[in-house]
Amino acid sequence: MRKKQGLSMLTMILYVILFFAFSSIAVAISTNMNLRLLKEKGQIIVNEEFKKLEYNMLGSAKKSTTIDEISGKVAFSNGDEYYYNQNEGKIYKNDGVLVSDVKEFEIIEPSNLTYAPDIFLQDTDTLVDSVCMQVKFEKYDMEYSSQIFVTAGDGVYE
Numbered sequence: 001m002r003k004k005q006g007l008s009m010l011t012m013i014l015y016v017i018l019f020f021a022f023s024s025i026a027v028a029i030s031t032n033m034n035l036r037l038l039k040e041k042g043q044i045i046v047n048e049e050f051k052k053l054e055y056n057m058l059g060s061a062k063k064s065t066t067i068d069e070i071s072g073k074v075a076f077s078n079g080d081e082y083y084y085n086q087n088e089g090k091i092y093k094n095d096g097v098l099v100s101d102v103k104e105f106e107i108i109e110p111s112n113l114t115y116a117p118d119i120f121l122q123d124t125d126t127l128v129d130s131v132c133m134q135v136k137f138e139k140y141d142m143e144y145s146s147q148i149f150v151t152a153g154d155g156v157y158e
Contacts, residue, residue: 045139050144058150061153086105099137
């Protein structure tokens, strides 16, 4: 009796099906990992951008005696000006790009601060200039929204 040698048609079909099944699983796992890493990267970027904006605004406020809101711009007496370009999604400081990926930027009233205690407005010195801002960053489907409240001066009164 003669043995058949080589691959049968059924074996070839089985190999092709298994190859595509394992390839599909590998691609799905790789895509899932890439999306997860992209979201983590987006979260890092939006947090970094917010901290950069907050740090610069606090520095400008500390070196200033007054803060003015002029047609959407925040102007400090030390010469620093911050403004939001909605078309580009960027906040500028003194005509240079400070932060990107900004989805919203709005100057708000202190009474609209979200997590401020009820006594906050009573304890706030109305003679000291201050400004409140609502800002939202978005990158790779990750959003970060927060509020910034700064007062002029460094808190040391002579």
